[in-house]
Amino acid sequence: MERLLMKKKKHLDTEIIHAGYDSGKHFDSLTPPIYQTSTFTFANAEQGEKRFAGEDSGYIYSRLGNPTVKVLEERMAAIEGGEAALAFGSGMAAVSATLISLTKTGDHILCSEGIYGCTFGLLQIMKEKYAIEHDFIAMKTEDSIRKAIRPETTVIYVETPINPTMTCIDLEMVVKIAKEKNITVVVDNTFCSPYLQNPLQIGCDVVIHSATKYICGHGDVIAGIVVGKEDFLGNMAMTTQKDIGGVISPFDAWLLIRGLKTLPVRMDRHCHNASILADKLKAHPKVERIYYPGDKDFADYEIASKQMKKPGGLISFEIKGNKATAQKFMNSLSLIKIAVSLGDAETLVQHPATMTHSVVPAETREKMGIKDTLLRLSLGLESSDDIWEDIEQALKQI
């Protein structure tokens, strides 16, 4: 029954509420119970022996599997269109378990230019400690990707859209080359959520989410998810997940199951608010330019339209002036909160040059297009009128 539900049978909006859960197996509880337990009892010694030998499918210990976590994993697999999923205690636990699983000393990882700061840090550790090399390239043409692939390249690691400039990578193009060369394509799909983009359906091999963001949607959990092939994830569950140990708690898994149910409704609102605000920001005389995948003048508008269902809930924009102007603008906001993270009900603003990208050397930052006047907005679920009113009055003060 549960295995059947994992196949993508119904619409995402339906699967996201029902997949992976059979109330008949849980005292008819409408919603999945929180199995807040560290361990599971065996009826007798022989059953314990069988569970450890993999001959009995019952649970053993919550680092190796937990029924509440299992519901989340089956639901995520269903909505991303993957065979299986694994949940982790953070997005970074998901990224690290995946990359350690896929590489060994001497291997090479080819990355999109601009990846999440801590993933950058992890690649640095893997290089220094284990001689696993990496390169960053723009991935804008087939030729540039082919040239950057080495005989040792085992993984292509992509984020799209890329934070904070919203640059998009054509996943279909990447997959085509990777398949020829038998390279695993891993996509960090955090910015889109499974509602806007499904890289597995384009042919990518592994999808990672920081579930902290849109999947949770309420700013109260740190968690990660990996979706992909059953063989690969089964192996990870018994190695880099079990032995490194970055598992999620049953309660956090339950909060994500709860958050997921409204993902389509929330994403529609995030995207709606972003499209309204993008137009208003673009037309404002104190705004230099906007970076938004739904803007027809945006360099990657075509790629975004091809692989994303909607342009997402994030907008970056440059204001006229300098760093002090950007900071004065932020300090003049009242409804909009100054915070990193994204995908919450609250609209959040951050200053990449001094916050998420402050560790990137100024010169590299400049090359990546991250100016001191660039701000990133994560549109929340409030009324777009109120969000704009707050921005407009703050722009007046600079």
Ligand SMILES: *Cc1c(COP(=O)(O)O)cnc(C)c1O
């Ligand atoms: C936040 C984020 C991560 C890291 O996730 P955590 O849950 O904070 O560990 C990875 N990738 C992207 C794109 C993110 O935004």
